[in-house]
Structure formats: structure tokens, C-alpha cells
Amino acid sequence: GNSVTQMEGPVTLSEEAFLTINCTYTATGYPSLFWYVQYPGEGLQLLLKATKADDKGSNKGFEATYRKETTSFHLEKGSVQVSDSAVYFCALRHPNTGNQFYFGTGTSLTVIP
Amino acid sequence: NAGVTQTPKFQVLKTGQSMTLQCAQDMNHEYMSWYRQDPGMGLRLIHYSVGAGITDQGEVPNGYNVSRSTTEDFPLRLLSAAPSQTSVYFCASTQDSGGQFFGPGTRLTVL
Numbered sequence: 001g002n003s004v005t006q007m008e009g010p011v012t013l014s015e016e017a018f019l020t021i022n023c024t025y026t027a028t029g030y031p032s033l034f035w036y037v038q039y040p041g042e043g044l045q046l047l048l049k050a051t052k053a054d055d056k057g058s059n060k061g062f063e064a065t066y067r068k069e070t071t072s073f074h075l076e077k078g079s080v081q082v083s084d085s086a087v088y089f090c091a092l093r094h095p096n097t098g099n100q101f102y103f104g105t106g107t108s109l110t111v112i113p
Numbered sequence: 114n115a116g117v118t119q120t121p122k123f124q125v126l127k128t129g130q131s132m133t134l135q136c137a138q139d140m141n142h143e144y145m146s147w148y149r150q151d152p153g154m155g156l157r158l159i160h161y162s163v164g165a166g167i168t169d170q171g172e173v174p175n176g177y178n179v180s181r182s183t184t185e186d187f188p189l190r191l192l193s194a195a196p197s198q199t200s201v202y203f204c205a206s207t208q209d210s211g212g213q214f215f216g217p218g219t220r221l222t223v224l
Contacts (some may be wrong), residue, residue: 036214043117043203043215044156051210089155093212099144099173100164101205101213105155 002027002097006059006090006104013080013111021075021107023090031074031092033066038106047088051086115139117206119216126194126223134189134219136204138143144207145187146171149200156203177223194223
């Protein structure tokens, strides 16, 4: 079946450090891949997406590349800020399963000044 | 556009009580979902709907009912609340070719 695995947290970084949050997926065919961000007390917000192999999604300095050969969609940012502190969720959407979304368990990021 | 709205934001129930969590969207999306979020477990799909009059079960449907009489509204009913249903509930609406838009959530405590 379809599933998403992302790295365990929590992750604590100093401001301006480089961020990587790993995400791998299991699915047949060609799902669409997403990263969502959840700030404290709020719902999830779409951060970026990629719909086919080798696509790179980017937004607010975050990037992720859809790697079919390694079934991965790692989230990266070159220089994190305190305001990036949040929980990040990797997700996939597969048209063969009624467009249901499958979410990872989330990775908590804290950025300290 | 208001996007996805949910009411109430907070609710405390006693075991055995029933209630309805409201969800509405103004984006004319056909696909809507209900999730619950629990610590360390991410989001789990409760029920979803692919259009008015059509609903189906997700991963954890027991104890919950849904209906979809209009495109805009997708209420979630707790039939007889149990402490195991203490959670944060999110409603989401999905673009045909894009991602999901989430409501702000309802924090439910069952005593």
C-alpha cells in the first residue's frame, strides 16, 4: 500500500543553519508529493509540491526534489530562521486510491537564535 | 474566500455525549476529508467524500458518522463520545489537481 516515512524529530538548529528533513515513500506508479507545515495551534498549510519525477518544488526558501529512483522527497533549506519553527509533514497523493492523502508522522523543528 | 472553516474551535464533552463538528468550504471543491491528529501518530483519515451524496470510510472511521448534502458542508458526528476520541480534528478540502486546504482544527476533550 501507500505510505510515507519521515525522519524522527525533534530537530533543533541554530539560526542560519542548513536544514534537511528526510522523507521516503512507498507507492506504485507516480504519486504527487507534498510538504506541509503546521505552526502551533494552527492547521496544516501547503508548503510545496511536486507532481512528477525530477520536479523540484520550492517556496519560502524551502526546496524538495521528487526522486523516483530513491523514492524520496527530502525537504531542504539553506538558512533557517526562528520563524521556521514548526512541524513539517511529508505527504503523498495517489490517483489510484481516490486521491487520498497519506501523511508522515511529522517532524518538529525548533530554531534557536 | 474564507477557505475552510471549522466550528467549534474547542469542545469538552462527557463520555456518552454526542456532538457535530462543522466544516464548510467556499472553493467549490468536490473532495473533502476529516482527519484526527494525535501526538506521535500524524494525521489519520476518518472519513472522506468525493462529492455531494458520496462518502466513504478512511483509516479510523469507528465512532464517527458523516454526510455530504451539499458541496460546501461536510459535518462530522460523534455518536457517543469516548475518551479515546480526545484529539484535534481537521477538516480538509482538496483541489482536483493540487494539494489540500486545511481548516484551523477543533480541539476535543472527552472526559
